Amino acid sequence: MSKYITLLALAGMVVFFSGIGAAQATFGHLVPEMDTSTNSIIIPSNITTTNNSGFTWTGYLLELDLAGSATFVYGSAQSTDFQSAIYPDAWTIEFQEPEAVLHGEEVTFEFKVEIPAGYPYTFTLTQTPIPEPATVVLLGLGTLALLTRTKK
Secondary structure, three states, X not given: OOEEEEEEEEOOEEEEEEOOOOEEEEEEEOOXXXXXXXXXEEEEEEEEEXXXXXXXXXXXXXXXXXXXXXXXXXXXXXXXXXXXXXXXXXXXXXXXEEEEEOOOOEEEEEEEEEEEOOOOEEEEEEEEEEEOHHHHHHHHHXXXXXXXXXXX
């Protein structure tokens, strides 16, 4: 289950609008920084989310909408539980094990987003927890068993 966040950056201020999802999240940001070399604004952000999904998370995905010019600042991501932060592209950060986030536990992510300077800017951040593989296999087997049973 994904959680969508729309951010409005205007005059150095960021407003977060959260959507509905299996994880409750709180958002924070520090003072935006101006990068004069790229004429962009860097927004340091953090998200603290609680796993209310009923599944153990072995990873977490943060994605920015591809329609806009907002990108993650490479190398800026870290987490309280996941030690690896992989950047498959400028719009995606994938956090991975070794630690897992059990049901009811919190995890915090820190990252920076770069946006063009000079005008109001809106972008969406999608959060997707990655369940442990055993959970996915069990869900698949359960679905298969239900489909087989209803066909008989």
